[in-house]
Amino acid sequence: MLDLNADLGEGMGDDTAMLALVTSANVACGGHAGDRATMRAACEEAAALGVRVGAHVGYPDRDNFGRTFVDLAEAVLLSHISDQLGELTDIAAAAGTTVSYVKPHGALYHAAGSHPPHARAVVTLARSAGLAVVGAPGSLDLDLAREAGLTSIAEGFADRAYTPLGSLVPRTEPGAVLHDPRAIAARVADLTRTGTLTAVDGSRVRLDVRTICVHGDTPGAVAIATRVRAELERVGLTPVPFS
Template sequence: MDLNSDLGESYGAWRMGDDAAMLAVVTSANVACGFHAGDPAGILKTLRDAAKLGVSVGAHVGYPDMVGFGRRNMDPSSAELVADVIYQIGALQGLAAAAGTTVRYVKPHGALYNTIAHDRRQADDVITAILAVDPSLVLMGLAGTPILQWAQERGLATAAEAFADRAYHADGTLVSRREKGAVLHDPEAVAQRMLRLVETGTLESIDGKTVRLQADSICVHGDSPGAVAMAQRVRQRLVEAGVPLAAFALARSH
């Protein structure tokens, strides 16, 4: 199983998460590209640290929304969205090359991630952008949503993602952050929940029903309180159960 986290999101004096600590836990790092968060110097440091630890790197592309941290819905034209995604991947590729590593996948961020899970037009724009830059890049998307099939139909490899600290509805969609109980905070409960997912392919929904999910990667958020402790417990629980941990993108490249 792969463990991923959203990193490189600090901006100048504003610190977001603990990248160094998270990089010691995860196998893949979704690194901000400057549109929703991240300044070049901070992004470069995160990439260098990832390279030293052998952590796989992905482009965490988003809407141009620094104030809203990329979590506000936007409706860019296709020309804008394609160019924005190409721009972000290209920027991270340049920084990654300087850091001695390579961008291997793309994981859209926030509102863009949630929109393209079901919105065919914006999904196609993101897929078009990735194909234009490097068709060997893997697209990471929400497990059980149409974006994964749409990408595969156009020749992109995909990785299905589950969220360790987010509640699910019975249909496999995420509970909105605006709703009570959307974000889980108990490291032990979250770790056991992720072990169940790996072993059985199922989770319990917010209303107690069984949700079946096929996941290639588990996201442990890096910007929430107690994120590092939660990520460490998830990793520890999986290792104790004998679950091999490896970057999905690196495994596919060999």
């Protein structure tokens, strides 16, 4: 079974259209983007559609959209992301839904994959609330989550290019973000069939994932998500929320 998720509640893109296509919504909690209004709108729509809600926690760095590493002490980072989760949890409850998982955003997502203090902060947060953790295959935060007895969900990205080592091509490099809905859908179908995809150098990279992300702020995100979902349904893998 495969889940389809999107980063939403960021105050950009078409959240309503995306929520009609995905099975999980990573809702920005005010760190890198979003506010109470965008959180409430995303949670209410997700609740109406039966879409799972996750906390898309990030560095308190709205100027850089959370895409720059911030060297915070573990306790300081934990305080920031705890506040973010707390606010989203309250808003989700008022909207008639619950927060089911934690997915770090941007630079924190990458740091949690290999930087022990920030990985521990993310897992401590998830453990305190009994939530699953979404991260990159083989990442440190997923390893720590499993050790803590939490559900760990490995994620692949539909609209991002990969290096031969299985990491994302940095956004600062040409071709890091993919835009052709047809090519992206074919790539996702290939991944679901083979467990591998083609890296930027033409080699094949293994990615064992349980959820696929389409970024809500990518230009043409709705067209991409529409095509990806249609292709998954065509090959008999209608997306379902992970469990």
